[in-house]
Each structure stands twice: as C-alpha cells, then as structure tokens.
Amino acid sequence: MDKKLVIIDGNSIINRAFYALPEMNNKEGLKTNAIYGFTTMLFKIIDTYKPTHISVAFDRKAPTFRHIEFEDYKAGRKKMPDELKVQFEPLKELLDRFQINRLELDGYEADDIIGTVSKLGEENGYKVYIVTGDKDAIQLASDKTTTLITKKGIGEVEEYDFDEVIKRYEMTPTQFIDLKGLMGDKSDNIPGIPGVGEKTGIKLIKEYSSVEGIIENIENLKGSIKKKVEENKELAIKSKMLATIVRDVPIDINLDDLKYGDFDPNRVVEYFRYLGFTSLIPRVIEIDDKEKLNFDNENYNIKKLEDIECFVKEASNKKEVLIKTVRKEGNILEKNILYIFVSTDGSNIYYIEEDNISDLKEILLSKEIKKFGYNLKDDYIALKSYDIKLENMYFDIAIAEYLIDSMSSTSYECSAIAMKYLTKKVKSTEELLGKGVKAKKYQDLEFEELSTHISQILSTVYNVNSIMESNLKEMDIDGLFYHIEMPLVEVLGDMEHEGIKVDKEKLNELGTEFKEIIKRLEKEIYDIAGEEFNINSPKQLGVILFEKLGLPVVKKTKTGYSTNADVLEKLKNQSPIIDKITEYRQIVKLNSTYVEGLLNIINPISNRIHSSFNQTITTTGRISSTEPNLQNIPVKLEIGRNIRKVFIADENCKLVDADYSQVELRVLAQMSQDENMIDAFKHNEDIHTKTASQVFDVDAKDVTSELRSAAKAINFGIVYGKSDFGLADDLNIPVKQAKEYIEGYFEKYDKIKNYMDQTIEKATEDGYVTTIFNRRRYIPEIKSSNFMERNRGKRFAMNAPIQGSAADIIKIAMVNVYKKLEEKNLKSKLILQVHDELIVEAIKEELDIVKSIVKDEMENAVLMDVHLDVDLNIGDSWYETK
DNA sequence: TGTATCACG
DNA sequence: ACGTACGTGATACAG
Structure with missing residues (x-):
C-alpha cells in the first residue's frame, strides 16, 4: 500500500476552527468549539486522503530563533483569547487517545517541524499532505508534497502541489519565500522592502528569480524600485530568512511512530462523551467496526x-x-x-x-x-x-x-x-x-x-x-x-x-369585536401616516415612524429600528400615532393569537381545548404548554382578560382556581433562611409593604403605593438577579439610587445576600445548582471568560433554584391533589396548571370537598419554615376566578 | 428559517 | 468598560 503522510499545523487549524464555529460547551462549561472543528476537519482529511501516517505539529510558547534574530517578529499579534487557550490541552488529550503523533519543539514553530517532517517523508517515499490555514506552507509544495490550505472557515481545502503553484502563481513554491522577502507579511510583522507589494514583487521575481538574483542585478533596476531595493537589501534578505521554513529541525523522528489507525475506539468515544460530541461517536465506531x-x-x-x-x-x-x-x-x-x-x-x-x-x-x-x-x-x-x-x-x-x-x-x-x-x-x-x-x-x-x-x-x-x-x-x-x-x-x-371547555360563540363575538376595533385603528393610523402600509411589519412601521414622521430612533435591532412596546412608550408624547399603534398591536395580538388561534384548535368531539403539557422542556423544571399554550392567556389588561371569559366550567361544574401567594419569595426565604423575610411571611405581612418599609426606612403604615410597587420591583428583581441598571430603568430612577435600594435590601435581608453569594460560589465550583429536591441545572456559562456570559450564568444560578423549587412544589401538589380526588372517588378533575396556579373543574356537589382538598394539598405539599399560602377562587369561567 | 414582538408566571 | 431580569410559546414578516 502506498504510504501517505498527513502533517497538520495544529495551531493554525485550531485557530481557524475557533473563529469559524459558534461557541460550544460541554456539560462542565469547557469551551469545545475549536476542538470540535479540529476533529471534524481531521475526519474529513482522513476520509478524503486516507493517510497511513499522521502527525500534528504545535507551536511552543518559548521564543523561536526568528524572535531571537528579529525582535519584532510577530510583534503586535493579538493575544490568544482564553476561550481558545483552554482548548489546547483537551485537544492534545484527544489526539493521544487517537494515538495520533504530536510534535513540538522549543525554539521552532510548527511550520519548521512540518518542513522537516515533510522532507523526511519525501525522502522515504511518502506522498505527503500538509494541512494548514497558513499560505506560507505553499513553499513546501512539490511533486511529492501537496499543501492543503483551508478556505471558507474550515469546511474546504485548496490543494497545492508543484504544478498547481506554477499554474496559479507562475512561480515555483520556493520562490514564494522570495516573494515574501520582498513584500513582507503584516501578520507576522515581517518587514520586507517598504513600498514593494505583491505586484512589484511578482514582477521582480519573474525577472530575476530570487531575492539574491534581484540584488545581484540591482544595476539593471530602474527608478524608485532601484532605490527601494538598494536601501533595503539587508531587510529583504532578513525577511526572506524569516519567511523560510526550516527543513532540518533537530528533532528525532521515526516515521514509523507516525502510523495511524491503531487506537482503541472506546477511549476516544469515552472522551467524545466527556466533550459532549455525541454526534461524532458514529464516526469513530465506523472507522473501527460499523456493525x-x-x-x-x-x-x-x-x-x-x-x-x-x-x-x-x-x-x-x-x-x-x-x-x-x-x-x-x-x-x-x-x-x-x-x-x-x-x-x-x-x-x-x-x-x-x-x-x-x-x-x-x-x-x-x-x-x-x-x-x-x-x-x-x-x-x-x-x-x-x-x-x-x-x-x-x-x-x-x-x-x-x-x-x-x-x-x-x-x-x-x-x-x-x-x-x-x-x-x-x-x-x-x-x-x-x-x-x-x-x-x-x-x-x-x-x-x-x-x-x-x-x-x-x-x-x-x-x-x-x-x-x-x-x-x-x-x-x-x-x-x-x-x-x-x-x-x-x-x-x-x-x-x-x-x-377545558370553551364557549365558542363567545369567542367568535370577541373576534368580531376585535376586528372592528382593528379596522378603526387601521384607518386612523393610515390617516396620520398619510399612507397605507403593513402595520404588522416592524420594518415598514419603522420606515413610517422614523423616516416619514421623523420620530427619534430610541433603539435599534439587528435588522433595523426597534419598534417594541418599550420604544413606543418612550415616543408616545411625540405623535398621536403611537398610542394607536400600541393599541392596534394589542388587539391584533388578542385576535390572531387568542381568538383565531384558539378557534382553530377546539376539539370538535369534545368542544374543549386539549393543550399538551410537556414535562421535558424547561431548564428549570417547570412544565410547558403547547397547542395551544394555555399558560399565557391574557390577564394583566382588562381587554385581554376578556379572553378568559371563554374558558368555562362544564354544565353542573364550577372552576376552582387556586394559586400560591408569593411562592417564589417564600422559597427564597426558606432556602436562604433569612429570619427577617421568614418572619414577614410568618406574620402574614404584605411582603412588598414590609420590604418597602425596611428598604426606604419608613413606618409600614406610611408606605405609599409608589413605594410598595418599587419594593415589589426590587423583590422580583432579586429573584432574577437583576442589576441596579435594570432596576433603575424599571423604576425610572437614577442608577445610583437603584444601587442604594439594592444595597439597602441586602442589608435588611442579609441572609439572602449570603445565599446568593453561596449559590454562585457553588455553581462555579460544581458547574451546577440544585433545587430543594435536588433537581439540577448545569450552568456552563458561569465559567465563561466573557464578562457578559459569566454574569448571565450568575443570574441563572440565582434564579434556577428558586424557580425550580417552586416548580417542584407545585408538581408535588398536583400529584397529591390528583391522588386525593381519585382516592375519594370524586369526578372533579384537575385540568390546568399555570406555574403557581391549579385549576380544577369541580362537580357542583363536590365543590366544598374539592376546595378543601386543593387548598390543603397545595399548602401542605412541602413542609417548610415558611408556610405556603393558597388563594382560592370559584367561578363559572376562568375570568370569574379572580 | 430566523427575527421581532408580545402574551403569561 | 463590558450591558444589563429568569422561564416559556405563538404569530407575522421577510429573505
């Protein structure tokens, strides 16, 4: 069999891969995109060229002879990002498991090792392939050596053998070195002859074949070129030297050690699992035994x-x-x-x-x-x-x-x-x-x-x-x-x-009503705008608002102007069109998502809506609802709330709606063991009022509704790990003041501060956080070297145990309510869950017992220092249960 | 198919 | 200095 040797420039390919691929993490937060890219590249090369021998060359940190000869060599290079740096060792480990030879040597670059090994390969009758992203390696191409240069990221390569180089550049591979001696190389900070670029360089080399040839014939040159060469001939010679890949590095190599193919696939698969490359596993098995x-x-x-x-x-x-x-x-x-x-x-x-x-x-x-x-x-x-x-x-x-x-x-x-x-x-x-x-x-x-x-x-x-x-x-x-x-x-x-039963006629009525409003608003908007356009298109709306009407641009999105509710809110005093658009958006949403959407999905057999509840979607442990999503039926605004009128109890039934009061804050109090907050719940105080009185240092009876809602915003913000900036934006106050609020909060609830810090610390250590029932959420982001990512990770860490524990609790309540109803042979049924709310369709005769079961099972789902509190509401429709 | 928007807890 | 609240799903637009 023909002997084929592939030599890979490890640094070059891992670099290309890093910048070509989006971020990837394994479960523990290790960055893996460059390793992944390298590995897929390696597979591609193996598939295409079927090498018998492989070696991967790496640069060493130590300065090379080039740095010693020329102190500015590679000066001004950007430092390698940490996200890439951490991927070298795992890559080397992976190569070792593949039993792929690795070479590196102090004082030399990967290029020089490649030059040396390729020469050795040629001398021993190998067909040699060099894989790199660096065009310098074209100088190594010959009739026995093909240089493969990556293009388009790492997906494809261009092949350069001797003939191809001649064909494309009209010069020999070794003349590439001379060309670089003349024109230099910005990325390596090789100077070359100032003022000589690619065109002049190629012309000179065609005529005099090498840097030395040009210098010998310096008298035959003309004008400014002559002057430039005369003044910089040493620089040219030095540059050529820097650009020349060494082909006799003092390294002891036995080509037999580079043999590829004899590795234990299980060890590779094991490491693929660690890296999270499950999709690559078949490739390895394929190599070994596809069956x-x-x-x-x-x-x-x-x-x-x-x-x-x-x-x-x-x-x-x-x-x-x-x-x-x-x-x-x-x-x-x-x-x-x-x-x-x-x-x-x-x-x-x-x-x-x-x-x-x-x-x-x-x-x-x-x-x-x-x-x-x-x-x-x-x-x-x-x-x-x-x-x-x-x-x-x-x-x-x-x-x-x-x-x-x-x-x-x-x-x-x-x-x-x-x-x-x-x-x-x-x-x-x-x-x-x-x-x-x-x-x-x-x-x-x-x-x-x-x-x-x-x-x-x-x-x-x-x-x-x-x-x-x-x-x-x-x-x-x-x-x-x-x-x-x-x-x-x-x-x-x-x-x-x-x-859940739906009043289809009522839904149709709402639809008619909404459509009339939409028509009216449409007309009014067109009147102000002076033309008809698609109000639903953020793009067209942006043109009308910011170009035609000349309103100030508040925020931009990736694709153009932002026109979201926040932006409109800020613009609402500038033109009467804004309020109309806001209202239009609201009604259109209600009509298309809720009226049309729900009408489409009513089951003709039962005349009810059967949403799917998915148990394996969310990262925190919550349940999700689809087709339709019954967990986002409008409630906040009265007009939208009307949608709830169509969700009704069956004949002879009532809807029993039970919702946990402040379940997340209670969970937070429990998990942090903050006496102050536990105390507030124990005494059935209004938590937001209490927070207001503490943070703003006023008597509970003097807490105004403004102060209370500020405190409410702080309470919720804390659960999500909100920053002072975000809070300031919410409350329309200076960042400094928001910062003081948060600091004041953590002073009063100091155990909460403690808890948050500990949670972040644990997340950093373990790579995950847990709920009170040990549900785990992995947070790779927390190890990111990117500030923003890392902060997101911290917020996940703070929020996941709280949201997740609340999810655990209501799940337990659901199971227990269900069991109780079954045990007592009741016909009433649990039909909905909306994160902190359960809805039971209760037979009228069973109403009292159902009420007590639901309240009881929910409040006693878990025994905590902070008791759980449930509000019950009964009605003929979901709307009425408020 | 991705983006923007908006409904909920 | 960074950019700024967690978790979802549905719809409409536009390339």
Whole structure:
C-alpha cells in the first residue's frame, strides 16, 4: 500500500476552527468549539486522503530563533483569547487517545517541524499532505508534497502541489519565500522592502528569480524600485530568512511512530462523551467496526402476540413490561392505535393490532406490573380513548434523561439516548419520518420499518433504564424521579385528555369585536401616516415612524429600528400615532393569537381545548404548554382578560382556581433562611409593604403605593438577579439610587445576600445548582471568560433554584391533589396548571370537598419554615376566578 | 428559517 | 468598560 503522510499545523487549524464555529460547551462549561472543528476537519482529511501516517505539529510558547534574530517578529499579534487557550490541552488529550503523533519543539514553530517532517517523508517515499490555514506552507509544495490550505472557515481545502503553484502563481513554491522577502507579511510583522507589494514583487521575481538574483542585478533596476531595493537589501534578505521554513529541525523522528489507525475506539468515544460530541461517536465506531453501531437484528425478534396467556404470565412474574403504542395521526380523543408493542426482555418483541388491544388489559390495568417506556404520556393518552387506564407508569427514559442531563437541549430523542448510553444507532423521528410538509406519518410506513424502529426503542428502554437508575441515585434525584416526575405523567395525561371547555360563540363575538376595533385603528393610523402600509411589519412601521414622521430612533435591532412596546412608550408624547399603534398591536395580538388561534384548535368531539403539557422542556423544571399554550392567556389588561371569559366550567361544574401567594419569595426565604423575610411571611405581612418599609426606612403604615410597587420591583428583581441598571430603568430612577435600594435590601435581608453569594460560589465550583429536591441545572456559562456570559450564568444560578423549587412544589401538589380526588372517588378533575396556579373543574356537589382538598394539598405539599399560602377562587369561567 | 414582538408566571 | 431580569410559546414578516 502506498504510504501517505498527513502533517497538520495544529495551531493554525485550531485557530481557524475557533473563529469559524459558534461557541460550544460541554456539560462542565469547557469551551469545545475549536476542538470540535479540529476533529471534524481531521475526519474529513482522513476520509478524503486516507493517510497511513499522521502527525500534528504545535507551536511552543518559548521564543523561536526568528524572535531571537528579529525582535519584532510577530510583534503586535493579538493575544490568544482564553476561550481558545483552554482548548489546547483537551485537544492534545484527544489526539493521544487517537494515538495520533504530536510534535513540538522549543525554539521552532510548527511550520519548521512540518518542513522537516515533510522532507523526511519525501525522502522515504511518502506522498505527503500538509494541512494548514497558513499560505506560507505553499513553499513546501512539490511533486511529492501537496499543501492543503483551508478556505471558507474550515469546511474546504485548496490543494497545492508543484504544478498547481506554477499554474496559479507562475512561480515555483520556493520562490514564494522570495516573494515574501520582498513584500513582507503584516501578520507576522515581517518587514520586507517598504513600498514593494505583491505586484512589484511578482514582477521582480519573474525577472530575476530570487531575492539574491534581484540584488545581484540591482544595476539593471530602474527608478524608485532601484532605490527601494538598494536601501533595503539587508531587510529583504532578513525577511526572506524569516519567511523560510526550516527543513532540518533537530528533532528525532521515526516515521514509523507516525502510523495511524491503531487506537482503541472506546477511549476516544469515552472522551467524545466527556466533550459532549455525541454526534461524532458514529464516526469513530465506523472507522473501527460499523456493525457495532447498529442494533443487531438477531438480538431481537418481532412476533405477533399469539399466546397472550403466556405473555401475561411472564409479565406478571417479572412485574415489568416494556410498552410502546403506535397511533395514527388524528384526534387525540379517537381510537386510533395501530399497534401496541410489548416486551419483557427487550429482545422478544411482540405486537398486537388494534382489535386485540383488550387482550392486554390485564397487563395494562395492573398496578403490580411496572411499565417501562419512552414518552409514556403518549401511550397513556392513546389508551385512554379505549377507556383503558395505563397503570403504574414506572420508568420513562425521556424523563429520566431530562433529570440526568438537562443540558442536552437537543430534546430527549430516543436516538440521542441510545447513542449516549449504548453507542447504538436508532433513527430519530426526523430520520424515520422526514420533516416539513413531506413528513410521513406512522401509518405510511412499511410494517417492517415501523416494527424495527419501535423494537429498537424498546430495546433501548430495556438497556438504558438500569444505567439511568444508577445515575439518578448517584445524583440523589431518584426521589424526584420516582415520587414526583413519574407520578406526574398520569396527572398531565389526564389534564390533556380532559381539556377545558370553551364557549365558542363567545369567542367568535370577541373576534368580531376585535376586528372592528382593528379596522378603526387601521384607518386612523393610515390617516396620520398619510399612507397605507403593513402595520404588522416592524420594518415598514419603522420606515413610517422614523423616516416619514421623523420620530427619534430610541433603539435599534439587528435588522433595523426597534419598534417594541418599550420604544413606543418612550415616543408616545411625540405623535398621536403611537398610542394607536400600541393599541392596534394589542388587539391584533388578542385576535390572531387568542381568538383565531384558539378557534382553530377546539376539539370538535369534545368542544374543549386539549393543550399538551410537556414535562421535558424547561431548564428549570417547570412544565410547558403547547397547542395551544394555555399558560399565557391574557390577564394583566382588562381587554385581554376578556379572553378568559371563554374558558368555562362544564354544565353542573364550577372552576376552582387556586394559586400560591408569593411562592417564589417564600422559597427564597426558606432556602436562604433569612429570619427577617421568614418572619414577614410568618406574620402574614404584605411582603412588598414590609420590604418597602425596611428598604426606604419608613413606618409600614406610611408606605405609599409608589413605594410598595418599587419594593415589589426590587423583590422580583432579586429573584432574577437583576442589576441596579435594570432596576433603575424599571423604576425610572437614577442608577445610583437603584444601587442604594439594592444595597439597602441586602442589608435588611442579609441572609439572602449570603445565599446568593453561596449559590454562585457553588455553581462555579460544581458547574451546577440544585433545587430543594435536588433537581439540577448545569450552568456552563458561569465559567465563561466573557464578562457578559459569566454574569448571565450568575443570574441563572440565582434564579434556577428558586424557580425550580417552586416548580417542584407545585408538581408535588398536583400529584397529591390528583391522588386525593381519585382516592375519594370524586369526578372533579384537575385540568390546568399555570406555574403557581391549579385549576380544577369541580362537580357542583363536590365543590366544598374539592376546595378543601386543593387548598390543603397545595399548602401542605412541602413542609417548610415558611408556610405556603393558597388563594382560592370559584367561578363559572376562568375570568370569574379572580 | 430566523427575527421581532408580545402574551403569561 | 463590558450591558444589563429568569422561564416559556405563538404569530407575522421577510429573505
């Protein structure tokens, strides 16, 4: 086999990669973008050139002979950013794990090592490739050596061998050195001959072939060029010397040591995991043994479930079953299951078709048999349409992964889980079904493909759950998982299935009303503007406001003028158009998002709205709601609040709305153990008034509403880690004064200050913060060398435990309310959660007991020094429950 | 598809 | 000196 040697300029490529790629972090906050870029580049080179030998050369910190010869060499270079500096050692570690040779030598640059190794390679019959971002290396090109220069970041390379250099530059590779001797190099601070640039340089070299040749023929030169050369010939010779890559560095190299390919992929994969490069894992396995990646079809077999009795017996004995339902696209209330796949061992996979679902009832309904799965809430809801309640949902790998590694914002797709834990390739939903408008549906797939995919999911569930369980225990979040998150699956499933009743006519009426207002405002705005335009387009609106009407530009966005509510607020006295636009925006929002949006999504079967509640989205532990989002229904402004009139209780029912009072501040008081704040809550004082009286040093009875709302802003600001600047902006006061307020606050609530400091310290040390139930949020930003990033990290650190603990608490309350309602055989249902608020649709006869259950379970969800306080409101519509 | 905007806790 | 409050989701526009 032909011997091929690739020599990489480590410094050059890592630099290119660093500037070409956006920021990346691993879980611990280590910057990884340059390492990632380098690695992908390395793979690309390996794929394209198939080298038998590889070496990576690095610069050393020590000054080189060039610095000694010429003190200004590379002077004025920008210092390497810390974000890049920290990536060198991990990269070297990675190369070592690849068993890729590394070379570096005091007193020489990577270039010189490359020159030396390439020469050695040529002499020993290798085809040599040099990989760098530095065009200087073109001087090393020859018929045996190809120089690959990165272009367009690091995505592509340009190939230069001897012929190519001649063709493109009409000079030999070595003449490149002479050219640089003449024209110098700004980036290395090589002077060259002042006044000689590329054009003159090339002309001279074409004629006299080298710097020395030019100097010898100095008499034949003319005019200013002659003068320049005469005056600077030493400089030219010195510059040429600086530009010449040394090819006989005193380094002991045995080319056999550069052999590539003999490495342990497991060690590389392990390090990829540490770096967070899960997507690169298949590349390594591919090099080693591609087969390993695929689920071996012989490892499982798929059969139609015939001997039900036998399977039921086995599941009952094991008390465990893996389950995954596959359903058609369609109304969530309809029966639309295509198949249910089940297994007890992860390898014998059985499926059952819709008609025979009831055969599985004994297993599904069993509270003894633990259900293991992936996105179990989907299975639960699918089965609900058949009036089958999936009992004992015990382990959902998506939820487990959400708790274990909430960093991987890349959702908790089974494909990612399989790759991370098992190094197995499972198709992602996108790979299976495609994306966009052309996406297939489950019912479109061949059974073969579908069943293979589902089997792989079940196999993954089977093989990862024990690893995950030990991770959960290690992190001390097994309690959170088994007692809060898993029981919540059923609660959310029920909420989704129940939905909330909507008064469609009322919604239409509101729509008509809004549309009339919009029409009127539109006309008035056009009148003032003097022309018609699209008010909804920030771009067009910007032109009208700031160019046509000449209003002052307050703020700019990436793309143009900012026209957001803050900006309009500042402009409102300057033109009557502003208030109209503000109002127009409001009504348009109400109409399109809430009226039209909700109308589109009312379920025709139930005439109710069935929002999805997602348990694995937020970084803090909150639940999120989609299609529609019922957690942002207007309430603050009266006009928007009207939307709540359409959310109504079913006949014979009332809505019971229970919300925690100041739950986040209570959590803060609890976590910080600040006596002052705990005391305020213990005595049921108005916390904002108390804060006002303390910070502004007035008697509680003298706290004006202005002072109270200032204190309220401070209280909330503290929870988010707000700065004096932000507070000043909010309260319209000087920054200095805001600063005094915050300082005053921390003086009065000194334990809170303590707590914040400690939390930040812990986050910096551990890389994460935790809630009272040990829910973890990783904060890589806190180690950033970028001031702004780091400060953001600090704010996350301060906020996440508070928001997250509040989320933990209401989740517990939900589970307990649900259990109580079930226990007492009540028909009233929990139907909504809005972060600190629960809504139960209560049967009128059950109203009193429901009220007491909700209040009780919410207030006693967690025992704290600071008691939790719940406000209850009853109404026929959500609007009335205020 | 990304950006701007705005609704909620 | 930096730039400035946490967490979400839906809609409309524009390239």
